[in-house]
Amino acid sequence: VKSQIAATMSDAVNRKSMRMDTGALYDSMRDSFEVGMPLLISHDRHRPVGWIVPAAIYLEPGLTRVLAHVIEPETDEDYSQIKQRWIKFIASTIHDVPQESVTRLKELLGRDVLTGSEIPWDSGAHALRGVGLAERAFPKIFEQVDKDGLVPFTALTMIRPGIFQIGELCVFAHHFMRRSESPFNHFNEELLGTLHQMAKDSSVNVRVRLDPDMVGLADTAAHTIELDYWYGPKFNEDLSSLQTGVTVHTADESERFFHKISRTEFWWQRRTKETSAQLILEAEELRDSESGADRTKLHCRYVHSVIDATTDRIEHLDGSIRAYTPEEMITRLDVDLKRVGRQTEYTKLWRVDGNIEIGRWKSVIHNHFRDNALVSEYFGSQKSKADIREELGKTDVFPQSLNLDKRVPWLCDDARSFRVLVTHQPVILEHISEELVAFPHAWARSEKAEYALFDLQALELMKLLGRDGCRLTFAPNARFMVFDDHYLQMPIVIHRNREVLDQTIKAYRELVSNVREEDPDSPLLMNLSLALPEYTLSVSIFGRCTEVLDWLNRDQPFPPTELVADWVRDAAEAIALFGEGVDTALEYVHPESLNLYPQRKIAPQPGGFRQSGEAMSSAIIDSGTTNSESNEPGLVAREAFKVLSATCSNCGGNYLTCPCSVITGDADPPTAELGFAFNYWATAKR
Numbered sequence: 207v208k209s210q211i212a213a214t215m216s217d218a219v220n221r222k223s224m225r226m227d228t229g230a231l232y233d234s235m236r237d238s239f240e241v242g243m244p245l246l247i248s249h250d251r252h253r254p255v256g257w258i259v260p261a262a263i264y265l266e267p268g269l270t271r272v273l274a275h276v277i278e279p280e281t282d283e284d285y286s287q288i289k290q291r292w293i294k295f296i297a298s299t300i301h302d303v304p305q306e307s308v309t310r311l312k313e314l315l316g317r318d319v320l321t322g323s324e325i326p327w328d329s330g331a332h333a334l335r336g337v338g339l340a341e342r343a344f345p346k347i348f349e350q351v352d353k354d355g356l357v358p359f360t361a362l363t364m365i366r367p368g369i370f371q372i373g374e375l376c377v378f379a380h381h382f383m384r385r386s387e388s389p390f391n392h393f394n395e396e397l398l399g400t401l402h403q404m405a406k407d408s409s410v411n412v413r414v415r416l417d418p419d420m421v422g423l424a425d426t427a428a429h430t431i432e433l434d435y436w437y438g439p440k441f442n443e444d445l446s447s448l449q450t451g452v453t454v455h456t457a458d459e460s461e462r463f464f465h466k467i468s469r470t471e472f473w474w475q476r477r478t479k480e481t482s483a484q485l486i487l488e489a490e491e492l493r494d495s496e497s498g499a500d501r502t503k504l505h506c507r508y509v510h511s512v513i514d515a516t517t518d519r520i521e522h523l524d525g526s527i528r529a530y531t532p533e534e535m536i537t538r539l540d541v542d543l544k545r546v547g548r549q550t551e552y553t554k555l556w557r558v559d560g561n562i563e564i565g566r567w568k569s570v571i572h573n574h575f576r577d578n579a580l581v582s583e584y585f586g587s588q589k590s591k592a593d594i595r596e597e598l599g600k601t602d603v604f605p606q607s608l609n610l611d612k613r614v615p616w617l618c619d620d621a622r623s624f625r626v627l628v629t630h631q632p633v634i635l636e637h638i639s640e641e642l643v644a645f646p647h648a649w650a651r652s653e654k655a656e657y658a659l660f661d662l663q664a665l666e667l668m669k670l671l672g673r674d675g676c677r678l679t680f681a682p683n684a685r686f687m688v689f690d691d692h693y694l695q696m697p698i699v700i701h702r703n704r705e706v707l708d709q710t711i712k713a714y715r716e717l718v719s720n721v722r723e724e725d726p727d728s729p730l731l732m733n734l735s736l737a738l739p740e741y742t743l744s745v746s747i748f749g750r751c752t753e754v755l756d757w758l759n760r761d762q763p764f765p766p767t768e769l770v771a772d773w774v775r776d777a778a779e780a781i782a783l784f785g786e787g788v789d790t791a792l793e794y795v796h797p798e799s800l801n802l803y804p805q806r807k808i809a810p811q812p813g814g815f816r817q818s819g820e821a822m823s824s825a826i827i828d829s830g831t832t833n834s835e836s837n838e839p840g841l842v843a844r845e846a847f848k849v850l851s852a853t854c855s856n857c858g859g860n861y862l863t864c865p866c867s868v869i870t871g872d873a874d875p876p877t878a879e880l881g882f883a884f885n886y887w888a889t890a891k892r
């Protein structure tokens with residue numbers, strides 16, 4: 207499988223002007239951390255192409271995001287595993303209605319209405335689904351169904367787009383008005399919202415098709431947020447400029463892939479009667495393949511409208527789905543709309559009659575054909591196709607991003623570099639030893655062995671903890687490194703209980719305040735982890751040591767395990783005061799562990815490659831720099847060294863194990879024997 211990280215949700219205001227609560231981002235991550243969720247094409251639950259495992263909350267000044275592992279299958283076997291996970295996921299989401307709701311629904315519906323074969327269904331509200339269930343439960347509503355299968359909108363009370371309340375219960379709009387015409391997916395909220403608005407106008411009569419099979423509990427109707435963006439159209443208002451005849455707009459590759467549309471046809475005709483003339487519009491999209499739950503048919507959206515040609519008054523508009531078998535579609539593709547005839551299976555979804563205002567008329571058509579850019583293209587949308595693509599490609603509105611130099615991402619200019627990453631790791635308590643162990647962020651591999659890499663200064667934490675009688679050990683294959691800069695990378699320390707974690711925080715306060723005295727701008731990375739029975743809660747902190755020290759001096763530098771969401775919300779507010787500084791490219795995040803890890807990057811050797819005899823593991827340092835970049839002003843290549851031996855200036859023993867500490871002033875820097883390791887990018891000293 208191919209795995210990468212991506213930001214899946216944020217607390218920024220999105221294009222629908224909605225903002226997620228920052229604390230709720232943590233809850234949604236925690237709830238889906240264990241099973242994950244399918245990665246869907248165009249939000250269609252029938253098209254899983256991978257798996258998303260949300261695992262971290264990334265707090266930066268001005269923006270909080272959920273980070274996830276995105277796993278994409280590469281082989282058939284990978285794909286069948288994704289499919290298996292998807293089946294379990296549907297069972298645990300769509301069909302996993304709380305027993306309490308099922309009991310209430312059964313009581314409210316009663317034995318006369320239920321057949322016993324209803325399936326629990328949660329797609330908008332807690333509901334039961336079974337053939338004819340809504341028809342039996344609400345005969346008075348369904349009595350009003352006309353010859354097209356529609357009921358008047360005015361007979362209904364819409365509480366959410368597509369959900370209509372009847373006492374404690376609710377009925378739903380027909381599932382053909384959901385994505386991919388499937389009851390598993392969300393409603394076309396734009397279309398239903400526009401119809402609802404129009405129904406308030408007494409000069410028009412709006413009718414809609416209901417789902418005859420599903421009844422839900424009104425108070426469980428949830429607002430679904432599908433972070434998709436269907437832009438508003440800017441159509442040409444002049445109907446008389448439209449040409450009669452059939453116009454065909456053909457889809458390009460991406461429309462075919464994402465929306466399975468091959469083309470859309472528009473047919474204007476003029477029909478002259480004795481005393482009047484009408485303009486009639488028919489538009490139909492042709493799909494490439496089967497959609498949604500019904501794999502036997504190709505569902506094509508269609509609209510029909512009648513306009514009085516003498517007054518330009520729009521009198522009628524309706525929307526429906528025409529269903530073709532694959533064989534019928536082959537025949538259909540050979541002709542145009544004018545020659546099709548009406549023998550296809552035809553399901554009317556809504557209709558509007560009366561005096562329809564042209565702006566509304568365009569909105570309804572536009573929203574009925576959601577995701578079909580060919581429709582707005584035809585109606586003379588002022589956006590060119592390229593603009594639309596650009597618009598759709600944009601993610602949520604992010605605050606201003608930090609202009610990171612990719613070769614020195616660890617440099618901190620000011621407080622805006624500060625960030626906190628809260629990560630759930632799959633490590634569990636029973637696998638964590640009693641003794642405190644420092645884990646590295648990176649390893650180096652030689653032909654003979656693998657080394658865990660640590661900054662020589664990481665030893666100071668061990669020495670400070672040792673004074674309080676707390677033993678921190680480094681792996682036997684630890685290799686200590688010395689760098690010619692002020693960036694201090696502390697290791698990952700996983701604790702078994704909160705008392706020891708508090709001791710580590712105390713030791714860090716002393717360590718960081720000493721670092722700050724030397725240079726308040728030093729970049730500093732630390733990680734505090736607490737093993738819990740089901741996962742490990744990890745908090746990485748990065749920034750200038752000034753802000754890191756302030757953070758450590760807060761009441762709760764590490765979240766209380768019961769109140770992480772509240773802690774995340776408070777933390778985001780505190781960090782927001784630093785301004786806006788966002789690492790949109792996730793340059794600071796380790797792609798495998800999802801811990802913070804702003805890396806030093808390998809630089810080429812001046813005057814040819816100097817063999818260090820060891821390959822750095824790819825996780826530690828990205829190479830990929832070319833010689834042409836090495837002359838960048840302000841950037842220099844510095845040397846990193848491995849410590850072969852270090853003798854304590856105070857006790858004369860091995861500094862790697864003795865209790866003396868440079869940082870607290872009981873020893874001068876040790877006399878070290880160093881070996882060249884590699885060159886890396888840094889800024890020239892000022």
Ligand SMILES: [Zn+2]
Binds near residue numbers: 855859865
């Ligand atoms: Zn010593």
